[in-house]
Amino acid sequence: MKKTFIALMCCSASICFASDTDVAPFREAIKAFGGNLKSKLEVAVKEGGSLKAIEICNTEAMPIAEEHSQKLGWKITRTSSKLRNSKNAPDAWETQVLQQFEKRKANGEDVTKLEHVETVQNSDGSKAIRYMKSIFISEGCLACHGEDLKPELAVKIKELYPDDKATGFKLGDLRGAFSITQPVK
Numbered sequence: 001m002k003k004t005f006i007a008l009m010c011c012s013a014s015i016c017f018a019s020d021t022d023v024a025p026f027r028e029a030i031k032a033f034g035g036n037l038k039s040k041l042e043v044a045v046k047e048g049g050s051l052k053a054i055e056i057c058n059t060e061a062m063p064i065a066e067e068h069s070q071k072l073g074w075k076i077t078r079t080s081s082k083l084r085n086s087k088n089a090p091d092a093w094e095t096q097v098l099q100q101f102e103k104r105k106a107n108g109e110d111v112t113k114l115e116h117v118e119t120v121q122n123s124d125g126s127k128a129i130r131y132m133k134s135i136f137i138s139e140g141c142l143a144c145h146g147e148d149l150k151p152e153l154a155v156k157i158k159e160l161y162p163d164d165k166a167t168g169f170k171l172g173d174l175r176g177a178f179s180i181t182q183p184v185k
């Protein structure tokens with residue numbers, strides 16, 4: 001089953017191969033990275049409310065991703081087609097996978113479980129295993145990504161991210177994805 005959907009989902013932006021990669025280590029890495037982000041966010045909300053937590057997301061989300069990347073020797077990031085921080089912008093391959101996730105969700109797949117893995121060949125001939133896993137909107141996200149932001153939060157977000165596109169989400173929406181690139185040696 002897994003192999004079937006991977007073969008069907010194979011991209012067209014780069015040379016790629018149907019892959020029977022074991023995704024368990026990627027799932028583990030995302031659990032650790034996502035858990036780390038979530039606990040930082042929860043502590044910040046508890047200590048200083050959502051306003052304070054926005055600052056924590058602003059200053060710590062990137063360094064946390066960097067720390068996990070270094071530890072693993074992989075690149076691990078978050079991306080989205082509706083961005084808050086333009087530094088999280090998807091590349092061509094990620095854009096295509098995000099579109100696939102939206103389609104699969106529309107076709108009734110569970111948004112909490114969408115994932116995709118592929119071995120891609122870079123333009124210099126090197127190969128990498130690339131993996132993405134959906135990030136979805138739960139209750140705790142709505143204060144900062146939902147439809148009705150408190151005015152003081154909306155002001156703070158506009159101040160830090162003048163081009164913010166990451167509001168207006170509803171429960172169960174696809175917010176974006178975790179993305180891992182593992183170089184193949």
Ligand code: HEC
Binds near residue numbers: 041141143177
């Ligand atoms: C306290 C406000 C706040 C809450 C609550 C919050 N976020 Fe965010 N989110 C932010 C900020 C600020 C950024 C920009 C971080 C940066 O600069 O890297 C962000 C960025 C992101 C990104 C990276 C992509 C992008 O648009 O830059 C994702 C994905 C994301 N949030 C998902 C979630 C999810 C899922 C939840 C709920 C589990 C959540 N957020 C809860 C404030 C929040």
